[in-house]
Amino acid sequence: MFGFKNNSALNSDGAAALMKEPGESFKSYMRSYALLVVFLVMVIVLSIISPTFMTPKNIVNIFRQISINGILAVGMTFVIILGGIDLSIGSLCAIAGVTSAIMLERIPGISFVAIIAGVLACSFLGAVVGFIVSKFKIAPFIATLAMLTIARGLALVIAEGVPHTIKDPFYISLGNGYLWETSSPDQISIPTPVLIFVIVAAVSMIILYRTKFGRYVYAVGGNEQASRASGINVNKVKMMVFILNGTLCGIAGIVLAGRITSGQPSAATGYELDAIAAVIIGGASLTGGAGKISGTILGALIIGVLNNGLVLMGVSSYYQQIIRGVIIAAAVILDQRTKHIE
Amino acid sequence: MAEYVLQMKGVSKAFPGVKALDNVSLNIRPGEVHALMGENGAGKSTLMKILNGMYQPDGGEIIFNGEKVCITSPTEALKIGISMIYQELNPILDMTIAQNIFIGREPMQKNRLFIDDKRLYSDAKVLLEEFKMPLNPRWKMSKLSTAQKQMVEMIKAVSLNSKLIVMDEPTSSLTEEEVNTLFATIERLKKENVPIVYISHRMEEVFMICDTVSVLRDGQYIGTRPIGELDKNSLISMMVGRELKDIFPKTEVQTGETVLEVKSLSKKGVFNDISFKLQKGEILGLYGLVGAGRSEIMRAIFGLDSYSSGEIILNGKALKAKNTKQVIENGVSMVTEDRKELGLVLCRSLKENISLASLDDCSKGPFVKRKLENERCVNMTSKMRVKMSSLKQNAESLSGGNQQKIVLCKWLMKNPRILILDEPTRGIDVGAKAEIYQLMSTLASQGLAVIMISSELPEVIGMSDRILVVGEGKIKGEFAREDISQDDLLACALGGDK
Numbered sequence: 001m002f003g004f005k006n007n008s009a010l011n012s013d014g015a016a017a018l019m020k021e022p023g024e025s026f027k028s029y030m031r032s033y034a035l036l037v038v039f040l041v042m043v044i045v046l047s048i049i050s051p052t053f054m055t056p057k058n059i060v061n062i063f064r065q066i067s068i069n070g071i072l073a074v075g076m077t078f079v080i081i082l083g084g085i086d087l088s089i090g091s092l093c094a095i096a097g098v099t100s101a102i103m104l105e106r107i108p109g110i111s112f113v114a115i116i117a118g119v120l121a122c123s124f125l126g127a128v129v130g131f132i133v134s135k136f137k138i139a140p141f142i143a144t145l146a147m148l149t150i151a152r153g154l155a156l157v158i159a160e161g162v163p164h165t166i167k168d169p170f171y172i173s174l175g176n177g178y179l180w181e182t183s184s185p186d187q188i189s190i191p192t193p194v195l196i197f198v199i200v201a202a203v204s205m206i207i208l209y210r211t212k213f214g215r216y217v218y219a220v221g222g223n224e225q226a227s228r229a230s231g232i233n234v235n236k237v238k239m240m241v242f243i244l245n246g247t248l249c250g251i252a253g254i255v256l257a258g259r260i261t262s263g264q265p266s267a268a269t270g271y272e273l274d275a276i277a278a279v280i281i282g283g284a285s286l287t288g289g290a291g292k293i294s295g296t297i298l299g300a301l302i303i304g305v306l307n308n309g310l311v312l313m314g315v316s317s318y319y320q321q322i323i324r325g326v327i328i329a330a331a332v333i334l335d336q337r338t339k340h341i342e
Numbered sequence: 343m344a345e346y347v348l349q350m351k352g353v354s355k356a357f358p359g360v361k362a363l364d365n366v367s368l369n370i371r372p373g374e375v376h377a378l379m380g381e382n383g384a385g386k387s388t389l390m391k392i393l394n395g396m397y398q399p400d401g402g403e404i405i406f407n408g409e410k411v412c413i414t415s416p417t418e419a420l421k422i423g424i425s426m427i428y429q430e431l432n433p434i435l436d437m438t439i440a441q442n443i444f445i446g447r448e449p450m451q452k453n454r455l456f457i458d459d460k461r462l463y464s465d466a467k468v469l470l471e472e473f474k475m476p477l478n479p480r481w482k483m484s485k486l487s488t489a490q491k492q493m494v495e496m497i498k499a500v501s502l503n504s505k506l507i508v509m510d511e512p513t514s515s516l517t518e519e520e521v522n523t524l525f526a527t528i529e530r531l532k533k534e535n536v537p538i539v540y541i542s543h544r545m546e547e548v549f550m551i552c553d554t555v556s557v558l559r560d561g562q563y564i565g566t567r568p569i570g571e572l573d574k575n576s577l578i579s580m581m582v583g584r585e586l587k588d589i590f591p592k593t594e595v596q597t598g599e600t601v602l603e604v605k606s607l608s609k610k611g612v613f614n615d616i617s618f619k620l621q622k623g624e625i626l627g628l629y630g631l632v633g634a635g636r637s638e639i640m641r642a643i644f645g646l647d648s649y650s651s652g653e654i655i656l657n658g659k660a661l662k663a664k665n666t667k668q669v670i671e672n673g674v675s676m677v678t679e680d681r682k683e684l685g686l687v688l689c690r691s692l693k694e695n696i697s698l699a700s701l702d703d704c705s706k707g708p709f710v711k712r713k714l715e716n717e718r719c720v721n722m723t724s725k726m727r728v729k730m731s732s733l734k735q736n737a738e739s740l741s742g743g744n745q746q747k748i749v750l751c752k753w754l755m756k757n758p759r760i761l762i763l764d765e766p767t768r769g770i771d772v773g774a775k776a777e778i779y780q781l782m783s784t785l786a787s788q789g790l791a792v793i794m795i796s797s798e799l800p801e802v803i804g805m806s807d808r809i810l811v812v813g814e815g816k817i818k819g820e821f822a823r824e825d826i827s828q829d830d831l832l833a834c835a836l837g838g839d840k
Contacts, residue, residue, distance in 0.1 A: 211708045212701045219698055222687035229646060229684045230699040230752070231670040289689040 035283065035298050038331050042302065046309040053312055056188045066304035067197035068252050068259075070297060072271060073278035074204045075248030077296045078241045080279050081208075083221040083288025084140030086242070088129065089249045089275060091151035092122045093268035096253030098155045101164040101263025104171065111168040118257075119250030125151055126246015133242065134235035148272075152265075159265040166261050175258025193255045200248060205293045207244075217241060222289030278303055281331045302331060346405075347372050347537050348393075348506055353402035355388055362388040365402070366563040368556055370506065373535040375528060377548045377569075380558035380581055381743075381771035386541055389558070390508055394426050395419045407505060425499035426508045433483045433491055440466030440479035443498045469497050473527060489520030496527055500536065507531065508539040511769060513547060517631060525551050543771060545574050557581055582773050590804030591776075591783050597807065598622030600658075601791045602674075602760055604643065607652030612638050613815035616652070620760065620791045625782060627806030628795040630835050635815035636795045637679055640762050644676040645669040646684075657759070670699065675753035679764040679795070681742070685749040688738035692730060693719045695737050695748055700755040722751045727777060743774025750781070761785065764795045779805060799828050811835050 047054040072089050079086045100118030104111060125147065132143040166172060174196070178189035208214040216237045219227045228234050252271075257263050282299035284291025306327055310320045348370040355363040363385045370376050378386050391397045393404070395413035404411050406422060413419050416426070433442050440463050441448075449461040466479035475493055483491060492512055499507050513521050528538060528551055540552055548555065548569070555572060557564040557580045564580055572580075602620040607613070613635040620626050628636045642649040645666040654661040656672050663669050678684035686695055696719045697704065704714045719733055726747045730740060737748060746766065753761065763782070767775045782805060786792055796802045802809055803826050811819040811834040819834040 210710060210712070212705050212710055213708060215694060215698070215701060215710065218690055218694065219687050222689045223683075226684050226687055227698070229644075229666060229676070229678055231667040232698070233665075233667060285689075289687065 034334055035281070035295065035302070035331065038334060039298060039302050039305070042305050042309065046305065046312070050309065050312040053309060058308065058312075060188050060191065060194075062301075062304050062308045063194045063197075064191040065308065066300045067191070067193035068256050069271065069274045069278060069303065070197045070300040071200050071248055071252040071255070072275040073282075073296045073300050074201055074293060075245035075252075076272075076275040076279045077282070077284060077291050077293055078204070078208070078217060079140065079245050080276075080284045080286060081217050081221045081288060081291040082140075082238065082241050083224070084133065084144075084238075084241075085276065085286070086129070086140065086144045086245055087272050088125070088144040088147035088151055089245070089252075090268040090271040091148050091155065092125055092246060092249035093253030093256055093271060094155040094265055095125065095151050095158070096122050096250040097257030097263035097267050098159040098164065098265050099263070100171070100254060101166050101257060102158060104166060104168055105164055108168070111170045114168075115171065115174075115254050118254055119247060122250030122253065123243050123247040126242040126244070126249070127239065129246070130239035130242030134238040152269075155265040159263065161265060163262045163264040166257060166263060171254075171258050172261050173258070175255050175260070193259065196251065196255055200251065201293055201297060204248075208293060213237070213240060218289055220288075274303060277328050281328060299331075302327075346370060347407060349405040350389070350393070351403050351405070353389065353392060353399045353404070355392060355397060355399050362561050363392075363399075364561045366558065366561070368539075368563075369566065370537045370539060371554070372537055373532055374553040375532060375538045375540055375551055377540050377542065377552040377555040378558070379542075379548065379555055379577070380564075381773050384558040384581075384771075385561040386558055387510070388561075390426065390510065390539070390541070393419065393424060393508065420502065420504075423503060423505035424508070425502060425504040425506070426510070427492065427495045427499065427512060428510050433494065435484040436482060438480050438482055439470070439477060439486070439494055442483055442494060443469065443479075443501060469501055473497055473500075473530060487520065489516045489523060492516075492524060493527055496531070500531065500534070504536060506537055506539065508541070510541045511543070512540075513542065513544060517633065521547070543769065545577065548577075549574070559583055578772055581771075590801075591780050592625070592805055593783050593787050595623040595787050595807070597624040598789065601656070602643075603655040605653040605655065607639065607642065607649055607654065609638070609642060609647070609649045613642075613812075616817055618810055618817065618820075620793060622759075622791050623786050623789050624807045625786050625792045625794060625805055627802040627809040628793060628812060629797070629799070629802045629809055629831055630812035630818075631797070634812045634835070636812045637764050638815075639812070640676065640764060640793065640795060641678075643669070644674060644762060646676075646678075670756065673757075673759035674762065675699075675756055675758035675760070676762040677746075677749050677753060677764060677766055679768070681745050681749060686737045686745060689736060691734045692723070692728075692737055692740075692748055693733040696722060696733075696751045696755060699752050703755075718755060719751070722755055723748075726751050726754075726781070741771075743770035746770050746774065746778065750778070754785075758790065760791045760793070762793045762795075765797065766794065767796075767798070767801060799831060803828065803831070 052058055072093070076086060076089065096118035099121045100114040103114035103117055129140070129143050129147050132138050133140050174192055177192040179192065179195055180189050182189050208217065216227065216232050219230070219232060220234050220237050224234055253268065256267055260267070278299035279291065279296050280286065280299070281302055282292065282295030282297070284295065303324070306324060307320070310323060315323065346369045348368070350366065350368040353363055353366045354361075366385065366389060368378070368389065378389070380386050388397065392399050393413065395415045395418050398414070404413065406424070411422060413422070413424070419426075434445070437445075443466050444462055448457045449465065450456065451458045463479050470477050470479060473493070475497070477486070477490065483494070486494065496507065512524060516524065531538060540548070542548055552569050554566060554568055555577065556566040557577070559581060599622055600619050601622050605617050607616040616639050618626070628640070630636045638647065641647045643654055645663055645668065648664070656674070661669070661672060663672065682688060687698070693716065697715050701710060704711050704718060716733070723730065723733065728747045728751065729744050737745060740748065766778055782792055782794070794802070794805060807823050809821045809826060809831065810817050811821070811831060813835050821831065
């Protein structure tokens with residue numbers, strides 16, 4: 001390796017550490033490890049308690065159930081790393097579904113155009129949030145709280161308050177389809193929403209870890225002033241994060257509408273909470289500057305497995321809510337404690 | 343009375359991979375001001391954190407007022423009479439002075455439900471008067487200057503019946519005058535026989551107010567001497583283990599063409615009619631008292647703040663830029679005064695910090711060329727002799743001096759033509775200081791134009807080719823290297839109109 005010829009100042013330890021390939025630092029390794037333990041314990045306990053839990057069909061089911069929250073949580077990861085939060089994502093999902101469903105209702109057959117339009121509508125609303133946050137220096141909590149009710153109202157206006165059925169087979173397949181068809185019910189296949197989630201996660205990882213923009217997101221979230229003093233266009237970074245997040249909301253909204261075969265103005269109400277929970281369980285810091293897509297995926301999986309397990313065990317839905325809250329708090333406490341051990 | 347208030351004997355502490363303290367001793371007599379000195383990373387903070395109960399020692403014992411004690415938490419330390427006043431204070435700004443002094447032990451009314459405000463304020467008033475502090479106990483903390491906040495912290499420590507007060511870099515953000523007030527307060531404490539452990543990098547202060555000096559180096563106890571037995575050079579050699587002869591390695595440089603010209607730059611109420619030129623290869627010192635407007639001028643040139651009128655001419659072209667990004671692209675870099683606020687993203691890795699300003703140069707389209715980035719960072723950090731274990735460690739894990747080097751790495755990667763340094767050696771140890779001086783000298787001889795803002799006279803005089811003295815937002819005088827004297831500079835800065 002070059003660059004090591006005249007580094008007498010470095011002790012051998014330092015040099016050895018520098019030569020390590022880019023990978024997980026020990027600290028973050030330990031942290032994701034703790035989460036992984038939580039996840040594995042849950043899986044083991046559930047497979048002992050419930051015989052159906054470990055069946056291939058159920059596993060496919062879990063993945064399909066988490067894919068919408070997963071897509072939203074990936075977008076939320078960007079926002080939280082930036083030091084913000086987005087409460088409007090559920091409403092944006094509804095906008096995407098309603099817009100595309102109505103377009104299809106008026107002009108059948110243009111499913112592709114309608115879907116793109118639905119997604120772009122959300123990108124636009126994300127841009128509006130980004131503009132308010134960066135230009136007027138309004139805290140994202142406030143700006144997105146406003147957008148939460150504005151977008152929900154907008155969805156109701158567009159849909160005139162009623163659900164709009166989707167009949168287009170391509171659109172429906174985005175929510176209900178499989179990667180390949182199976183002939184018998186025993187065979188399994190990968191559901192389309194899972195595929196979309198995987199693509200979204202992979203592209204997001206590339207954006208966050210491999211691009212300048214990704215670096216800037218971490219830097220601005222970690223220290224906005226220092227980032228500005230280093231010549232980063234902070235407003236542009238904020239703007240782009242909210243546009244990206246809006247776009248992912250649009251994608252999630254389309255998958256959801258396809259799954260329930262209708263564009264509903266009241267769809268995805270409260271989805272922001274699950275997305276935020278997944279990101280926080282995944283180890284991101286609400287103060288910004290830290291967080292990982294892999295953590296968020298694990299967070300979404302923990303929530304998904306928990307929901308699925310509680311249903312399989314026949315726990316009443318009232319108790320389900322309590323248990324979910326307790327597990328979320330416990331996971332974050334455990335995560336914090338492992339952080340302190342380091 | 344016992345000979346020593348505090349004895350720390352053979353204290354050791356290891357962290358994973360580092361022996362932070364190895365068999366360190368510290369003996370404090372009643373009523374003395376005891377300086378604890380050493381380069382950054384020598385183990386001063388670790389020793390004090392053990393005394394404070396934040397860390398538990400691996401070995402050794404602590405004897406406080408003749409009794410062997412085991413301090414398990416800062417609350418415990420406070421209870422037995424050890425108070426710490428940190429570099430960064432954290433008073434509750436929205437509460438009054440009195441409320442801050444008595445926080446957690448407010449005098450209660452007879453019913454034990456409500457705070458007895460009358461007594462709260464009268465008790466606070468008595469304390470403030472005792473220390474001759476012209477402050478109203480009903481003022482909000484946010485109204486006070488840093489020095490005054492520190493004074494209130496000290497009064498709080500005294501009112502807690504502290505038997506030992508530890509002060510960590512108390513003067514690093516104080517003005518000359520405030521320092522004097524602080525020293526007066528320390529003198530008063532001395533009279534009450536309360537010993538003070540005083541941690542500071544400022545030699546002059548240590549010689550001014552301390553009675554005894556203990557020195558640590560690389561986690562080892564080097565020795566304790568009465569201040570009278572030491573001079574500056576012998577103290578430095580105790581700290582670094584070598585003589586630092588050329589602390590200001592300024593080389594003579596033939597300065598070149600003008601790279602920066604500022605023409606009557608003004609900002610209402612902040613600075614007025616600032617004009618100067620900067621040549622290639624020159625180190626221009628900007629001296630003045632804290633609050634004179636030096637940083638504000640440079641921040642305006644760097645595009646961090648706005649200005650109301652005037653002109654900035656960079657490399658012969660008028661600079662129209664209104665934001666920092668454009669100024670940086672025109673070849674200007676600035677190491678800001680506050681590393682933590684403006685210099686570093688503390689929660690991110692060294693590598694990310696170093697390449698932050700120059701990612702454009704090591705990326706292809708939107709993607710970062712990670713191999714190239716890594717190589718460049720490795721090269722830069724080894725050139726700058728940054729003491730670190732890995733480029734992946736967080737910036738906050740480094741000592742002040744090494745953090746400053748990381749900020750310098752960041753800007754040097756940008757290959758600037760003009761480098762602005764705002765208090766580049768504040769709060770960093772002697773060894774790192776010398777390295778930064780050496781670097782400035784080398785860079786200037788390679789043709790870089792440097793502007794150095796500094797409040798330390800020896801530094802300004804030692805390093806600058808030319809010095810501008812700034813006071814009350816105006817340039818008060820200009821001195822060439824040949825005819826600089828400390829007295830003239832200070833007199834000029836203090837505003838003796840000629």
